Amino acid sequence: MFATTDICTLFAPIVRVLGYYDVFNYPLREEEIHLFLPVHGVSVYELRGTVAELVADGKLIKDRGYYYLPHQTGEIVDRRIAMEQEGRRMWRAALRVAAVMRFVPFVQGVFVSGQLCRYIADQHSDIDYFIVTAPGRLWIARTILVAIRRIFLLNSRKYFCTNYYVSSDNLRVRERNAYVVCEVASLKPLYNRGLFNRFMRENSWITEFYPNFSLERVEIRRTVEGGERLRGFLEHLLPRRLATKLDIRLMMMTRNFWRRKFPGIDPRAYDGALRTRRDESRAHPNDQAPKVLTMYRARLAQYGISDE
Secondary structure, three states: OOOOOOHHHOHHHHHHHHHHHHOOOOOEOHHHHHHOOOOOOOOHHHHHHHHHHHHHOOOOEEEOOEEEOOOOOOHHHHHHHHHHHHHHHHHHHHHHHHHHHOOOOOEEEEEEEOHHHHOOOOOOOOOEEEEEEOOOOHHHHHHHHHHHHHHHOOOOOOOOEEEEEEEOOOOOOOOOOHHHHHHHHHOEEEEOHHHHHHHHHHOHHHHHOOOOOOHHHOOOOOOEOOOHHHHHHHHOOOOHHHHHHHHHHHHHHHHHHHHHHOOOOOHHHHHHHEEEEOOEEEEOOOOOHHHHHHHHHHHHHHOOOOOO
């Protein structure tokens, strides 16, 4: 990470920001570049002057208020604008799903990840949910949500892709790389904004990568709240001791099922792709992080910048 206010050194940090999103063919607005800029002490006004110079020199392209690297074309902006329109529709759908999820026993928070956390989507997009559960009850909540998807949605993941769960006593994300920090910083709340704010405080380490990042600067759209009374009633129908035994049993069943279903995953990568812990579940058998990071390094190398 950089620690300088010398404007002459900003080209590489700006390319780092635009290069990462270029992997997804996603141009950025000026304020977005500043939010994710890995440099201390650079104001929005200083950045504005620098990007204007870079555009004048042909090192960046500006189109309709969006910036991108010069190997791209204006189609990248057309795509983002179209995806923002579809994203508004998908966000409304995600809110409806979260409004149902909030009543599921032991579900305490519902956040959105993936494309929609940037408020964009296309016709091929799924809605990816990041679920926070009560401690020691993650696998019960997960099993109920999977059952809802399979029974009522015929196992369709279009609007109901729940592939990441943590319990509320395990909110701090431990991995540290360009992919993880961007995903954590981009999460948005759908249900329980208070818990989301707590999650972001627990992960304040992201400012080590993005010094300009703050929750106050992030656009948070409408969320759903409430549901605690009905959910609490349903939770109390299951005796505590039985719930603990059931949660452990469901975790072991899922772990064994995944090992049979995905036998070819490298054991060294297994925990990252298919994590089964009491306080965390991750179902990413086709983990995109290595591919994204490889493409990101290639983008940087294209502009003569190292990935360090």
